[in-house]
Amino acid sequence: MSLFFIVALPFLGALLPGVMNAAGRAACAGVTFTVTLAAFVGLLTNLPAVLAGEVVTARIDWIPTLGLNFTLMLDGLGFFFAFLILGIGLLIIAYGRHYLSRKDNMGEFFTYLLLFQGAMVGIVLSDNILLLLVFWELTSLSSFLLIGYWKHLPEGRQGARMALTVTGMGGLAMIGGMLILGNIVGSYDLSVILQNREAIQADPLYLPALILILLGCFTKSAQFPFHFWLPHAMAAPTPVSAYLHSATMVKAGIFLMARMWPVLSGTPEWFVLVTGAGLITMVLGAVIALFKHDLKALLAFSTVSHLGLITMLLGTGTAFGAMAAVFHILNHATFKAALFMSAGIVDHEAHTRDIRVLGGLRKLMPVTFVIATIAALSMAGIPFLNGFLSKEMMLEEANHTVLFGSYWLVPVLATLGSTFSAAYCFRFIGHTFLGPVRDDYPSKPHDPNPGMWLPPAILVVLVVVIGVAPFLVQDFVFLVAKSVIGGVAELETKYIKIWHGLVPALYMSIIAVVGGLVLTLLFKPLLAIWDALPRPEAKVIFEAIVEAAAAAARAFSHSLHNGAFTRYAMIGTVAIVAAGYHAWITGTVGPATRELQPTGPVPIAGWAMLVAATAALVVLHRNRFLALILIGIVGLMVSVGFVYLSAPDLAMTQFTVEVVTIILLLLALNFLPNRTPIESSSLRRVRDAGVAIAGGLATFALAYHYMLRDAVTTPISEFHLANSYKGGGGTNVVNVILVDFRGFDTYGEIIVLGIAALLIYALTETLLGGPVRARLLNRVPDQPRAGDMHPMMMVVLTRVMMPVVLMVGFYIFLRGHNEPGGGFISGLVVSIAVVMQYMASGFAWTSSRLRYPYHGVIGAGVLVAGLTGIGSWFVSKPFLTSDFTYVRIPPFNEFELATAALFDLGVFLAVVGAVMLSLESFSRLARRADTEDSEHPMDIDPSRDDPLPYGASDTAAEGN
Amino acid sequence: MEFLVASAIGILTAAGIYLVLRLRTFPVILGISLLTYAVNVFLFASGRLTIGAAPILNDDMTTYTDPLPQALVLTAIVISFGMTAVIVMIGLGAFLGSDDDHVDDQREDEGTKPEGQP
Known part of the structure; x- marks a missing residue:
């Protein structure tokens, strides 16, 4: 039987006992026994080869670049241990069947047992030390489950924890040792390592590697001074003690020492450490x-x-x-x-x-x-x-x-x-x-x-x-x-x-x-002497060490990580600036290779506005409405900057996002206090300003040096520029990148956007479902409300503009592939058109006229984009491969049809849905008890409210 | 031009950091928005600055600005809207739930102070 099956059988079989639990205890044990027996027989089929002195191997490359291959090897030593593990395993299963009482969950027990068995067989058959480490850790974990099988016993839980801590720490040390070993030899394959005795023992890192590996072995095999966990692990059911703590797991450390014997042994260090520890432990x-x-x-x-x-x-x-x-x-x-x-x-x-x-x-x-x-x-x-x-x-x-x-x-x-x-x-x-x-x-x-x-x-x-x-x-x-x-x-x-x-x-x-x-x-007198002797209690010492370590970790992490966001922001900023400064003083900077771009009065004026608005924002941020206006100016100047610096798509996006962000913040300010009180001391403000200026200088220096130098290698944008038209069928390279070259990125991003919107919706639902709802409904606004909340002028204007804005959005969408525009921007534009209706005509009026729920719109967007991507599978192309063609339908000019446009439609829908769902959620909070939701688009409507003008017909009045 | 852009990034960052270190949610949100501008402009600037060479293919032009940072920043702008909205919602929810818009948990003796509340 292939070695893979021998290792895999217990793991696959581990699924069965749980399933068979309902079929009774005998069936449960029977299936476990059968699985182990199959693996055992499989092992025996390899006996003739092993007896003939051959080494049976099996190999699958797993992560070859890391040197991690699924390589198995069966030689005399591996066979011997696998024989013990599976053979004694069979006896233990038979014994455990009768040992466990009816109250114990037998399926759970045998599942753990099989997991452990598989991990053990994995250790002894591994030919790759990294693979061996994986199995090694698996035995620690599965033995943790087995020792703590009787969860109701505190000794069981404590024993399990202690065993896991000690063997887990040893395992960590061993990972270090194994990595050093693999580094010395240049391969992680055991069969290669075992051939390199001289190289390993001559290496200066031999001693550290030896100590680390021995730490792993000694903890696993309970050698002094790590022997104390084994007696506490005896809280496990006896079959576990018999299996893990006599025949198999504790022998894993021994096995590894035996496995590594050819390369590690024979040196004075090995002799003193191993023999010394062994002798002390034995006595x-x-x-x-x-x-x-x-x-x-x-x-x-x-x-x-x-x-x-x-x-x-x-x-x-x-x-x-x-x-x-x-x-x-x-x-x-x-x-x-x-x-x-x-x-x-x-x-x-x-x-x-x-x-x-x-x-x-x-x-x-x-x-x-x-x-x-x-x-x-x-x-x-x-x-x-x-x-x-x-x-x-x-x-x-x-x-x-x-x-x-x-x-x-x-x-x-x-x-x-x-x-x-x-x-x-x-x-x-x-x-x-x-x-x-x-x-x-x-x-x-x-x-x-x-x-x-x-x-x-x-x-x-x-x-x-x-x-x-x-x-x-x-x-x-x-x-x-x-x-x-x-x-x-x-x-x-x-x-x-x-x-x-x-x-x-x-x-x-x-x-x-x-x-x-x-x-x-002489036992009686000896016992009296023994009891009179002071003895260190390992468990107490262990608990004290763990407690001290936990306290130290807590002291360290709590001083940095105390739940205060302000502190994280401060620590993060300082650390990043310090790291950047370190890089700055230790690294080298090449000479400037780019010429400065010319500047003129207009850019300088724009820059001045941006700087002035930012500075005013910092100084005046306590007045929150003013701050909102100022940040709007900042956003506007950033958009203008994008226009100037050849990024029309960005400018359009920034501009539209700016609008929806301001609306969003306005909605939020509706509830928040409109002033920020002065709380921090001036010393604190000076300190914060110092950190902020350091951070600003750092980004300035970084950006400035960056922009004056060319890229180290040719940017991949060359490819995008060259293939945008030929391969993507569009001349707006930014849009082609979004919907074609990096379509998968975009796909992920619209999903993130949709999730963010759903999160906002969910939070709103939670708020409205809780005690906050009553408070919101009976809230007395801190600002006087407008007498005419839905002014006629605004209603009429937005109503007239709606089709125009939708048209613009449609136009921007269609031309996106070749001119600035595209799904993102048109989505934002359309959202603004709808939001205007909300603002002008009121929430209830607008939402009762919207037929499509925004969740559905987000879903449709993601679905359309995804299906477009899947569509390429039908022509045997990878996900999201795009195609395009030119068609001519008289009397129009020839125009282009691209699958990318369909993808862009998905983007459009997702953006509309996400933006609208967020804004709608916020505005739902604003509905109050004392203000009835108006069924009418306008608060004051002459045709409805005014007395009929003299001479007007009755039918006209009834029509309203 | 490079100096203007770089200094704008620096000033936006400094202002953003300062506001992020404030104690109430609203200035922190403003600060995050300023940092978003700074980061987006910084990413955009990684394509180096070019004037009058938008990446719209055209037979008359031979050089274009780097389109890739633009594409990346475009989605970043939209996503930052989504993230801002989430943060605002969290801040708002916290305020509505506890009538307190401090960023950090207040200690018991301080939390009862009706600072800044109307």
């Missing part, structure tokens, strides 16, 4: 484990200890160490998963995991007793069980390891760790299963149904088989070890045997077992 974990009363906590710390053991073996950097590590990974996975499942059974049956209230379960749960005892004895290192073999190899390796120039340091610590390890195993057996039967268990325990004890039983059979007949697996272990070593060192094929003769390792083993027994017998 510390074993000692703490002995004194834990919670079965799962005991097992968690023993896992920490064993992970330390494996890490230490990888750290030695010898081929034998690597092989011992591989063998111990296998053995640990078997016995530890079995132990966790046994602990889960005890918890499930006795309703407690507290070792102090257990004991005597031997008689009540004989099957569980046998399983747990064999697994625990294997962990203790008793002969004829697999744990003995790899522990023996570890002690052998420790004997040859010289740390800090000392020949005895590593062997003594290794023996010490093994002693405590044996002790907690004996305690686990003795205090749980041996001793007298008690009658105060929270629940009367008995052996569970086979669905729960079969999975650990299968593992225990493996424990015994490997322990008695190691030759069955030794070839496989060699194969995996070879792919770890990757040809860097020679692996001497020393056969794995139970009896090596009277070697030092055997004596150390005997010391450990005997010492373990002694410690177990």
Whole structure:
């Protein structure tokens, strides 16, 4: 089966348990099991190739420019881990089916489990380190979900958070390390990186990369000083603990160290860091484990200890160490998963995991007793069980390891760790299963149904088989070890045997077992000493660090980001000006290449008006109506400037927009206070003025230098000018750019405009639906209202002008392709024509005569533009390809028909709809209770209100 | 000419920044409008200034001003109208809802002051 399928199956399968949830628990577990089984079988189909020493690969280029390719690789090491992940996964699923109670949402559980499984398989099969990082983070996330599966338990949530924080931080560090590594080698493909041992180790960035990657590995694999999260993750359901925290996820760090072993190991730095951390973790974990009363906590710390053991073996950097590590990974996975499942059974049956209230379960749960005892004895290192073999190899390796120039340091610590390890195993057996039967268990325990004890039983059979007949697996272990070593060192094929003769390792083993027994017998006094010792509580320290970090972040961000807009504006301005100043003093400026454009009295006069209006606006801005007039002057002068500087389209747009903006602001001012009070101190105003002047000078300098120099490269406008007529069929290049060359841009922009208008509409609706409505209706305006709100002169004038303005708008629209104009401008012109009706004849009168809702107009505009774009698909052209032709319909002259005109129609409609919807929304706020909406266009109408002139016919009066 | 345009951009920016830093919504909206002018003119000026060479193709002319910034600014002008309208609406809604047109939240002891309210 292709490697892609093996990785993809769990992810795709993750959709199923949720769907099957309704079909019952068995179906839910069954489908999960089937998916995993399919992936497992798929993996096994690759076994012959792997055994033959081949590396199976699969590759899809994903983002080649970033060096990110979806490349998968299956060698001995990858196969070994994938086998563990999927194989133990199958057992866990079967076990979990019976472990979870009816109250638990099984679909959710198995969905998370499959996500995790897929991510894990992804890690071990990745051939690209960036891809590996993606899967790495996915395991952190999915394990977060799994640890916190029992959301109602605070320990579960806290444990999940802690695990995510620690492993997530490690993951971040690892991203840095991996990027450095990829940079050194020039490729992110593992297979390439693994060939570059010399280049990497000679690089000055080797040490930073090593430390960063090890941070990732140590946090994931719970190595000292990051070991503290693992026991807290035990709040998870036991299947999760058995799966993630014994067999798979915590081994991901180990896996990565093994994967990177050929390029990173063998240096003094690697040796000290990895072996040192491993040794400390191994001893510390074993000692703490002995004194834990919670079965799962005991097992968690023993896992920490064993992970330390494996890490230490990888750290030695010898081929034998690597092989011992591989063998111990296998053995640990078997016995530890079995132990966790046994602990889960005890918890499930006795309703407690507290070792102090257990004991005597031997008689009540004989099957569980046998399983747990064999697994625990294997962990203790008793002969004829697999744990003995790899522990023996570890002690052998420790004997040859010289740390800090000392020949005895590593062997003594290794023996010490093994002693405590044996002790907690004996305690686990003795205090749980041996001793007298008690009658105060929270629940009367008995052996569970086979669905729960079969999975650990299968593992225990493996424990015994490997322990008695190691030759069955030794070839496989060699194969995996070879792919770890990757040809860097020679692996001497020393056969794995139970009896090596009277070697030092055997004596150390005997010391450990005997010492373990002694410690177990002396447990009570030892516990008293342990309890008397002051111990740092990792959780408290962790919470304190997190709290301190959060407080520091809050202090920093709240001082900058306190919700005050004024402060953001200030900080933003100062920062931008400072950045610009930095660029200015560090960069270089070429000589001016353009000649200055001539100026004359008229431009200077226009400039003076603009400057005067702006200055007056700043000085007089407290008078809001005056300010509105002044800003109108500014806008007008900007439009005039556009005319002068060869931009007729811009001038027309600016001018029309100016009109609608002023109307809009007038409508708003209707409600707002008409004066701005003086609130800021003069010091503050001086400071603001200083910032403003700095900003103004900066933009002035930038613009001035910019305009005196030609573009660095030829602008793409050359293309637009050359092709506007030939390709777009129009001579107004600006319009052709809008509707043709950059039509997609324009399409997006009309959508934005439409959304803005809808947003205004929605806000108005909300306001009118809330308590504001009553206030608005009963508002007493602060200004006297005009006596004649709809003066006859204005009504008549706007009514007469309406068709003229519409005609102008139509004309501007039609000529837009060749002369200044187009959909935007004509849309604005038409909007102004309609707004004039609102202003002159009143809201109610006008809106009752408008047949089309503006939402619909916006929608129609976007739709017309979009369909025009889609139309080009029918002639197999990309979206928005335009076409045009010339037609002649007698008696008219020849004229042009372009699809771009249709697109421009869409623009026109969207602009009309958006402008009108915004203005209409504002004017709806202005309707009041005390003023009746007039049905008539004019407040005073002689034909209606005046007494009939003398002699006029009655029929004329009735007609009105 | 370049000096006039550049100085106009600078003055508009300075005035815009000053008004944006005011405490009430209306001057801030005016300030944003001034900044909009400044930015639009600045973008327009990135096509360099040319007099009497509008980008309307014509057999008699050989050089034209750069049309691309014009096209970009044209849509920017229209969209800035939409955005101004949204900001005005937000400011108006806030004022109508709380009878207070301060830009920033007022602290409890200050918020009760009936400053500037008729």
